[in-house]
Amino acid sequence: MIEIGTKLNEKVFYVDRAMLKAYADASGDQNPIHQDEAFAKSVGLPNVISHGMLTMALVGNYVTQWAGGAAAVKEFSARFMKPVIVPADEKVDITVSAVVSEVDGDQITIELSATSVGVTVLGMSKAVVIK
Amino acid sequence: MLNPDSVGRTFEGAELVTVTQSQIDAFCAVLSESDTSVAPPTFAIRITLEQSHKILSDPEIGLDWTRVVHGDQRFEIKKPIVAGDMFKCTSTIESYKVSDGNEFVVIRSDLNSDDQLAVSTWSTLVVRA
Numbered sequence: 001m002i003e004i005g006t007k008l009n010e011k012v013f014y015v016d017r018a019m020l021k022a023y024a025d026a027s028g029d030q031n032p033i034h035q036d037e038a039f040a041k042s043v044g045l046p047n048v049i050s051h052g053m054l055t056m057a058l059v060g061n062y063v064t065q066w067a068g069g070a071a072a073v074k075e076f077s078a079r080f081m082k083p084v085i086v087p088a089d090e091k092v093d094i095t096v097s098a099v100v101s102e103v104d105g106d107q108i109t110i111e112l113s114a115t116s117v118g119v120t121v122l123g124m125s126k127a128v129v130i131k
Numbered sequence: 132m133l134n135p136d137s138v139g140r141t142f143e144g145a146e147l148v149t150v151t152q153s154q155i156d157a158f159c160a161v162l163s164e165s166d167t168s169v170a171p172p173t174f175a176i177r178i179t180l181e182q183s184h185k186i187l188s189d190p191e192i193g194l195d196w197t198r199v200v201h202g203d204q205r206f207e208i209k210k211p212i213v214a215g216d217m218f219k220c221t222s223t224i225e226s227y228k229v230s231d232g233n234e235f236v237v238i239r240s241d242l243n244s245d246d247q248l249a250v251s252t253w254s255t256l257v258v259r260a
Contacts, residue, residue: 019161026157027177052201053176054161060172061162070164070211073172077205124203127172 002108002131006100008066013058014091015050015084015116023054037088049083055094055121056080059114062096066110067129074107078125084116092116098127106130133234133258134193138227142186144220148178152214170212175250176204179240182220183254187236192224194236195258202235202255210249218242218249225253232260 020034029051032039040048056078064070086092095115102109108131114122150170158174159167187194222240229235235257242250 022157022161026154026161028181053173053180053204056204057158057162057171057173061164064164064171069166070169070171073208073211075205075207076172077203079203080201 002100002103004100004103008062008098008100008110010095010097011062011065013061013094013096015054015058015086015094016091017048017086017088020048020050020054020086023051023057027051027053029053045083046085048086048088050086050094052080052083055084055114055116056125058094059096059112059122059125060127062098063110063112063127063129066098067127067131072129072131073127074130075126075128077127078112078122080121081123082116082119082121084121094121101126132193132229133187133224133227133236134191135227137192138224141221141223142182144182144222147217147219150174150178150212150214150216150218155212155214168213172206172208173204174212175206175208175240175242175252176254178218178220178242179222179252180254182222182240183238183256186222186224187238187256194234194256198259199256200259202257204255205253207251208249209251210244210247212242212249216244216249218244234258 098110098112101111112125155170225237
């Protein structure tokens with residue numbers, strides 16, 4: 001039964017440098033801050049950071065899996081709060097959870113949150129799905 | 132600084148953008164998504180962010196793209212994207228403000244196929260002071 005306040009199961013995704021390269025190629029966003037450690041540090045970042053849109057795409061995947069397919073997703077939004085830092089030769093977590101905030105017939109709104117190493121990386125994130 | 136005259140302006144992409152199955156497959160592969168019949172909900176960014184980049188980097192508009200970070204992002208999906216879709220991308224600079232020296236630009240992009248709106252995206256881009 002889906003009702004306001006229903007919690008969705010948490011899911012953990014892992015991001016590493018190879019995934020950043022794959023996302024850069026798939027999305028066309030080749031900004032070196034997502035691939036080149038020396039460059040990232042030269043512009044004041046602590047290390048290579050994930051594309052915010054990769055984080056959002058993974059959260060989108062969480063929504064899609066729950067909704068039963070990408071075709072069910074009508075709206076999806078998020079604010080990028082903090083960067084996901086991806087050191088070389090490490091996998092960092094993106095931990096996603098959600099709660100149902102509105103039910104209107106078969107249209108369901110969920111509020112999402114995503115953290116990486118305990119830090120909130122996506123905020124004010126919402127999806128509207130038909131389920 | 133952004134040229135204030137550009138706020139409210141709408142720009143039409145010069146050419147139709149065709150979505151291919153291999154583009155959807157590559158995007159899905161990164162997400163370990165096995166269903167590639169429909170593009171993932173954020174796939175449209177592949178088209179709209181490139182258009183925004185082109186528009187805002189124009190010297191007449193004046194945005195310093197090297198200092199841009201993504202502030203927030205929203206998608207409204209009227210019709211899911213599938214391989215073979217051919218889109219005209221129309222982008223509008225919806226708003227612009229400066230706060231503590233940071234510039235905030237909201238750019239909306241509409242993907243239309245045969246004059247039918249499929250996806251709208253709103254990106255807030257922040258030019259760091």
